[in-house]
Amino acid sequence: MSTDQNPSVPGSKDGTELIRFDRVTKRFGSNTVLDNLDFTVAPGKHVTLIGPSGSGKTTILRLLMTLIRPDEGTIRVDGDCLTHEDKGGVLHPAGEKHIREVRKKIGMVFQQFNLFPNMKVLRNITEAPVHVLGMSKDEAEERARELLELVGLTEHIDKYPTQLSGGQQQRVAIARALAMRPQVLLLDEVTSALDPELVAGVLDVLRDIAHSTDITMLCVTHEMNFARDISDDVLMFDQGKVIESGSPEKIFNDPENERTREFLSAIL
Numbered sequence: 001m002s003t004d005q006n007p008s009v010p011g012s013k014d015g016t017e018l019i020r021f022d023r024v025t026k027r028f029g030s031n032t033v034l035d036n037l038d039f040t041v042a043p044g045k046h047v048t049l050i051g052p053s054g055s056g057k058t059t060i061l062r063l064l065m066t067l068i069r070p071d072e073g074t075i076r077v078d079g080d081c082l083t084h085e086d087k088g089g090v091l092h093p094a095g096e097k098h099i100r101e102v103r104k105k106i107g108m109v110f111q112q113f114n115l116f117p118n119m120k121v122l123r124n125i126t127e128a129p130v131h132v133l134g135m136s137k138d139e140a141e142e143r144a145r146e147l148l149e150l151v152g153l154t155e156h157i158d159k160y161p162t163q164l165s166g167g168q169q170q171r172v173a174i175a176r177a178l179a180m181r182p183q184v185l186l187l188d189e190v191t192s193a194l195d196p197e198l199v200a201g202v203l204d205v206l207r208d209i210a211h212s213t214d215i216t217m218l219c220v221t222h223e224m225n226f227a228r229d230i231s232d233d234v235l236m237f238d239q240g241k242v243i244e245s246g247s248p249e250k251i252f253n254d255p256e257n258e259r260t261r262e263f264l265s266a267i268l
């Protein structure tokens, strides 16, 4: 195995990269969805992935959530390898326990809110901190109340998900993800399933989180004004590769790649 796949190589745990994909390939059958993909996200940065449907954006987030595994390449989170573990200097495919530990650094909000339907809002937020992190119930509830204030839902703490609008449910899902104190928040088209009048409220909450916390964000969105507001970097994806990247000003005002221009003119 080449040295750059070794999780202990210099630079891999020096705090300059929170997420690192090295030559990651993912195939579904004969369909190569990610093709030798390299990219990094520095701590505290907000990086947005844009690109046509089917270009592999969700696959990147699902790899980070370990819902699927890459066919080739390595993925590191905060220097720890998500794909392999070092046992006495020899790399082995990562085991479940190792994956669970690295996974704790990552929170995700999905397009469909995926709340626990049988639990009230408060318990939706406290469940994982108590059962996965071993946090005391009191501490988890105190934290949940702070987060509900952050997402503007304090008065809904005792409701069930079905008693809330889609936008409110998505704000609970954001609070639930943050309750695990992740280092990075993954957001996959979190407003795409919402009625149009509910989109702004959710984006306002995310803008607030982006500007008032130091959490790292990796965000897939078609909301280009939002992407412009919060992003440090925008990565344009096509056919499993980053075809162009840069500041939001650069990508949105002066894209160099023809496919980026076509994509943006089709959606803006």
Ligand SMILES: Nc1ncnc2c1ncn2[C@@H]1O[C@H](COP(=O)(O)OP(=O)(O)O)[C@@H](O)[C@H]1O
Pocket (backbone or CB within 6 Å): 028, 031, 033, 051, 052, 053, 054, 055, 056, 057, 058, 059, 060
């Ligand atoms: N579980 C799966 N099985 C087979 N093909 C999949 C699976 N997940 C995604 N794909 C395929 O991978 C490609 C990229 O999908 P995805 O990452 O969801 O794209 P995006 O989020 O950019 O729209 C698509 O062609 C999709 O059909």
Ligand SMILES: [Mg+2]
Pocket (backbone or CB within 6 Å): 057, 058, 059
């Ligand atoms: Mg997707």
